[in-house]
Amino acid sequence: MKTTTYYLLLCLLLGSPTLLAQGSGITISGTVREAGKKTPIAYATVMLRGKVDDQMIDGTTTDDDGKFELYTTYGDFYVELSFMGYLTKKITDFEFEGAHLDLGNIFFEEDSQTLDEVVIQGEKSRTEFQLDKRVFNVGQDIGSTGASALDILNNIPSVSVNIEGQISLRGSQGVRILINGKPSVLASEQGNIMGTITADMIERIEVITNPSAKYEAEGTSGIINIVLKKEGEQSLSGSITVNTGMPNNHSLGLSLNKRTDRLNLFTQLGIGYRTFPRHNETFSNDLSTNNELNTLSDRDFNEAFYNLILGTDYRINNSTVISLSGQFAYEKETTDSNNDYTLKNPEGILTDAWSRKEDSYADNPKWQSELQLKKDFDDSGDHILLISGTGAFFRKDQVSDFQNQTTVGNSPNAFQKLNTDFKEGIYTFKLDYTRPLAEYYELETGAQYVINEVSNDYGVLDLREDEWVPNMDFTNIFLFDQDVLGMYGTVAKEKDKWGAKLGLRYEYSSLDTRLENTGEKNRQHYGDFFPTVHTSYKFSDQYSIQAGYSARIFRPGLWELNPFFALQDNFNIYTGNPNLSPEYTDSYEVTSIFHWDKISLNVGVYQRRTTNVIEEVLTVQDNVSIRKPDNVGFSRTTGLELNGKYTPWEWASIDFDLNYNAFSRKGDYNEQSFDFSGDRWISRMMTKVKLPKDFDLEAAWNHESAYKTLQLDILENYYFDLGLRKKLLKGKSVINLSVRDVFASRRYRAISSGQGLEFNRLGMQGRFVTLGISYGIGKGNAMEFSGQKSF
Structure with missing residues (x-):
C-alpha cells in the first residue's frame, strides 16, 4: 500500500x-x-x-x-x-x-476523409460528474477487448467485481443493477448477471452512489444503470467484430444502425462460445469430532450464447417520439466438474476417500420488450413526459447427473440426478414527468410499478436398486412473487455556480414466498418513505464540491430467500433463508472535484448506516459446510475515496482509484455476539501509452486488501491486466490483444477459526487471453473492443 x-x-x-x-x-x-x-x-x-x-x-x-x-x-x-x-x-x-x-x-x-482522427477523439473512456450521479462514457480502452459488461464495470472508479462475479460499490454489495433505467432479467442473478451484454453494446454506465428520489430505493450501496447504444449516425453505419482466445473465447458481433429524419432503426447481434475453468480447494474441521475433510474441485463451465437486439425510434411529430425495442438471448450450457474428497480421523489417519463427478446441461432462453412514448411540451426539451412499459422473461431448464465413487472406505457408490425448471418474469411500468417551474427551478414527479414472478421447480432423485426415487428432503416448488409500487417527487434549483435538489419517494412492497410441497409461507407487506437531498457548488472552473444524502433499502432477492441447496459440492453448500427481512441504509457523502492542466482529481468521504444487516453465516456439521444468509444486526461504514487522472505528456496518461473504508458490526446470532470491526481498501492504477506506428499499450494493476466478514477473514487479492492495440486502414479496422490476470494471481481466499469450526477455502479462474479484430461498416468506425460472455 x-x-x-x-x-x-x-x-x-x-x-x-x-x-x-x-x-x-x-x-x-x-x-x-x-x-x-x-x-x-x-x-x-x-x-x-x-x-x-x-x-x-x-x-x-x-x-x-x-x-x-x-x-x-x-x-x-x-x-x-x-x-x-x-x-x-x-x-x-x-x-x-x-x-x-x-x-x-x-x-x-x-x-468522410478523417476517419482516423475521428477514432482518436473518442478513444478514452471518461467520467462526468452530475448533480446526483457519475456518468462513465464507455470509450475504446484496449483492456476491454473481448470484455463483458462485468469487465467494463471492473474498470470504473468505485466499482469492483470479484472472482465470483459479485458486484460491489465502494467495497459493499447490495447494488441495484438497471438496464436503461429499468429492472431486467438480463441483470438478474439467475440470468447470469449481464452475461449476454457485451462491451460494444454499452453507451454509458451511470454510477449513482446516492440516488435521488427519482430512482427506486432498492440497493443499499447505490445503483448502477447500464445504458445500451442506439447509435446515432445518419444513413447506414455499424461495425463487425471477431474474437478468439484462450481458454475457449470465440465470438462474432455485428452492430448496425440506419437513421432518417423520422425513423431510427438499430440492431445488434452477438454469438459466441466460452469456457470458464474453475479450481477450488476447501479444508474444514468440525471441532466437535476433529475429523478433517479436504476437497479439491475442478470445474469447466461451457456456454454457447446468442444475442439479438432489434429496435426503432419513430418521430411522430416534432414533439413526440415512440420507441419499440426487443431483445432475445439464448444460452446453451454444459458443466463438467470433479470433486475429490479425503476424510481423516482425529489421529490424522485417512479413513475415507471418494470423488463426485458432475455432468450438467441447461437451456436458457430469455427475452425482453419495451414500448416507450416521449412527449416534449416545448422546444427547450426540459418539459417532457415519458411513459414506458417493459416485459422480460427468463427460463432455465437444467438436468444434472452426479456420481459418487468410493476409492477408500466402505461407503457405497451413489448416483444422483437434479432437475430444475426455473421461470422468471419482470414487468415494469413507468411514468416520469419533468417541468421547469421558473428560470432556475425544475420539478420531477412520477410513478413506477414492478411485478416480479418466479417459479422454481427443483427435484433431486437418488438411484436405488436401478430405479430413480425422488429425495423429498430436497424436492419442492419454490414460488416468489414481489410487487413494488413507487411514487416520487423532486424539486431542483440549479444556477451557474450552485444547485440543490430535494426529493421524497414512497414505496409499498408486497412479498409472498411459498414452498408448495411443505406449505411453508412467508408474507411481508410494508410501506416506507425515502427522502433525498443533493447539493453542489462550483467555486471556479478548477474546483467544485457535491454533497448528498439518501435513504435506501435492500430487499432480499430470490436467491437470498430460496431455501434449496446447491448440490454441486455436497460438502460445501449454500442455501437461502425465506425468513429474511430487508436492510435499511442511510447514506451520506461529500465529494470535491478538482480540474487542473494535467490532473483531474476527485476526493470524497462517505458513511453508510445499515440496520437488519444481511450476512452469510457459516456452520459445519459432520464436515458439511453450510452457508446461509441471516439478519445479524447493525453496521456502520465510513470511507475515503480518491480517484483521478494524470496526463504528464500527450502520449501517456495514468488513471488511479483508491477506496478505503472502516466498518463496524454489532449484533447477535443464536445467542452469540457477532460484534467486530475492521477496514478494507481497494486500489487500481492504469497506464495508457501511445506507441509509434499506431500502436497503443495499456497496463492495469489492481489490489484488494484483506478484510473481515461476520466469520471469515478474506485474504488480499491482486492481479495485472495488459492490452495492446494496432489501428489499420486509417482507423477503419482495429486489432486488439488483451491479457486479463497476466500472472494468474487473482484468487479468492477465505479462512475461519473458532465457534466450533475451522474453514479454509481457495478459488481461482486463471489467465484469459483474447485476440480481436473489428471493421467499420458504412459511416461506422471499428469497435475498439467486443463482446465476451461472462457468468
Whole structure:
C-alpha cells in the first residue's frame, strides 16, 4: 500500500497546475444539429479552449436533444465542437452581453476523409460528474477487448467485481443493477448477471452512489444503470467484430444502425462460445469430532450464447417520439466438474476417500420488450413526459447427473440426478414527468410499478436398486412473487455556480414466498418513505464540491430467500433463508472535484448506516459446510475515496482509484455476539501509452486488501491486466490483444477459526487471453473492443 500511495503522491506533485486568467462568470449554451436533416446530435463533444495556448478550460457533451451548457470565469476563450463522422467546428468570433452567451443552432457537416482522427477523439473512456450521479462514457480502452459488461464495470472508479462475479460499490454489495433505467432479467442473478451484454453494446454506465428520489430505493450501496447504444449516425453505419482466445473465447458481433429524419432503426447481434475453468480447494474441521475433510474441485463451465437486439425510434411529430425495442438471448450450457474428497480421523489417519463427478446441461432462453412514448411540451426539451412499459422473461431448464465413487472406505457408490425448471418474469411500468417551474427551478414527479414472478421447480432423485426415487428432503416448488409500487417527487434549483435538489419517494412492497410441497409461507407487506437531498457548488472552473444524502433499502432477492441447496459440492453448500427481512441504509457523502492542466482529481468521504444487516453465516456439521444468509444486526461504514487522472505528456496518461473504508458490526446470532470491526481498501492504477506506428499499450494493476466478514477473514487479492492495440486502414479496422490476470494471481481466499469450526477455502479462474479484430461498416468506425460472455 505504501508503494501505491507514494506513486500517487508523485503523480500529483508532477502535475504543476496552472491557473488561467480570471474573468467575470459567463454561461455558454447552444444546440448541435446535423446540417442536412436538422436533427439534433447527442453526445457531441463541446470544449472551451484558451485562445493563447489552446489548453482545454472545460468540456461537456450534448444531451439527447443536442443541447449543452458550460460555465466559465475565463474571458479569452473559443469553443470547439466535434463528433464522429463530422467536421470539427471552431467558434472564435462572438459577442455577448451580460452573463450569457447563446450560440443558437450549430450545424455539423459530414466528413468522410478523417476517419482516423475521428477514432482518436473518442478513444478514452471518461467520467462526468452530475448533480446526483457519475456518468462513465464507455470509450475504446484496449483492456476491454473481448470484455463483458462485468469487465467494463471492473474498470470504473468505485466499482469492483470479484472472482465470483459479485458486484460491489465502494467495497459493499447490495447494488441495484438497471438496464436503461429499468429492472431486467438480463441483470438478474439467475440470468447470469449481464452475461449476454457485451462491451460494444454499452453507451454509458451511470454510477449513482446516492440516488435521488427519482430512482427506486432498492440497493443499499447505490445503483448502477447500464445504458445500451442506439447509435446515432445518419444513413447506414455499424461495425463487425471477431474474437478468439484462450481458454475457449470465440465470438462474432455485428452492430448496425440506419437513421432518417423520422425513423431510427438499430440492431445488434452477438454469438459466441466460452469456457470458464474453475479450481477450488476447501479444508474444514468440525471441532466437535476433529475429523478433517479436504476437497479439491475442478470445474469447466461451457456456454454457447446468442444475442439479438432489434429496435426503432419513430418521430411522430416534432414533439413526440415512440420507441419499440426487443431483445432475445439464448444460452446453451454444459458443466463438467470433479470433486475429490479425503476424510481423516482425529489421529490424522485417512479413513475415507471418494470423488463426485458432475455432468450438467441447461437451456436458457430469455427475452425482453419495451414500448416507450416521449412527449416534449416545448422546444427547450426540459418539459417532457415519458411513459414506458417493459416485459422480460427468463427460463432455465437444467438436468444434472452426479456420481459418487468410493476409492477408500466402505461407503457405497451413489448416483444422483437434479432437475430444475426455473421461470422468471419482470414487468415494469413507468411514468416520469419533468417541468421547469421558473428560470432556475425544475420539478420531477412520477410513478413506477414492478411485478416480479418466479417459479422454481427443483427435484433431486437418488438411484436405488436401478430405479430413480425422488429425495423429498430436497424436492419442492419454490414460488416468489414481489410487487413494488413507487411514487416520487423532486424539486431542483440549479444556477451557474450552485444547485440543490430535494426529493421524497414512497414505496409499498408486497412479498409472498411459498414452498408448495411443505406449505411453508412467508408474507411481508410494508410501506416506507425515502427522502433525498443533493447539493453542489462550483467555486471556479478548477474546483467544485457535491454533497448528498439518501435513504435506501435492500430487499432480499430470490436467491437470498430460496431455501434449496446447491448440490454441486455436497460438502460445501449454500442455501437461502425465506425468513429474511430487508436492510435499511442511510447514506451520506461529500465529494470535491478538482480540474487542473494535467490532473483531474476527485476526493470524497462517505458513511453508510445499515440496520437488519444481511450476512452469510457459516456452520459445519459432520464436515458439511453450510452457508446461509441471516439478519445479524447493525453496521456502520465510513470511507475515503480518491480517484483521478494524470496526463504528464500527450502520449501517456495514468488513471488511479483508491477506496478505503472502516466498518463496524454489532449484533447477535443464536445467542452469540457477532460484534467486530475492521477496514478494507481497494486500489487500481492504469497506464495508457501511445506507441509509434499506431500502436497503443495499456497496463492495469489492481489490489484488494484483506478484510473481515461476520466469520471469515478474506485474504488480499491482486492481479495485472495488459492490452495492446494496432489501428489499420486509417482507423477503419482495429486489432486488439488483451491479457486479463497476466500472472494468474487473482484468487479468492477465505479462512475461519473458532465457534466450533475451522474453514479454509481457495478459488481461482486463471489467465484469459483474447485476440480481436473489428471493421467499420458504412459511416461506422471499428469497435475498439467486443463482446465476451461472462457468468
